[in-house]
Amino acid sequence: MRIDPRWWMRAGERDLAMAAHLHSGGFHEGTAFHCQQAAEKMLKALARSGLEAPSELCTSARKLDLHYIDSRHPNSVGGAPDRFYDETIAAEALEACLAIRRFVEERLA
Secondary structure, eight states, rough: OOOOHHHHHHHHHHHHHHHHHHHHTTTTHHHHHHHHHHHHHHHHHHHHOOOOOOHHHHHHHHHHTTHHHHHTHHHHTTTTTEEEEEEEHHHHHHHHHHHHHHHHHHHHH
């Protein structure tokens, strides 16, 4: 089955929209999680197109990967994740995700 890179990009855009919605409501842990998911899917779109991300973008993606588990599992952070996530962390996650999005969009255009 052929997987169109645009499918990954669309899925990533939906996660980014969820992240923005959660951010506006102060759900910082959810913001970080959906930013991680969005970036991962957008990078899959890039890879499916036969392109690679530069090392600095991979560094941003690895930083976002920290939120995959920590933002959802109390045993990962030693308490309820909402107590460990704040506006700064959520904003940094959004910024990293948006940078990945810009890069991928430019390459796929």
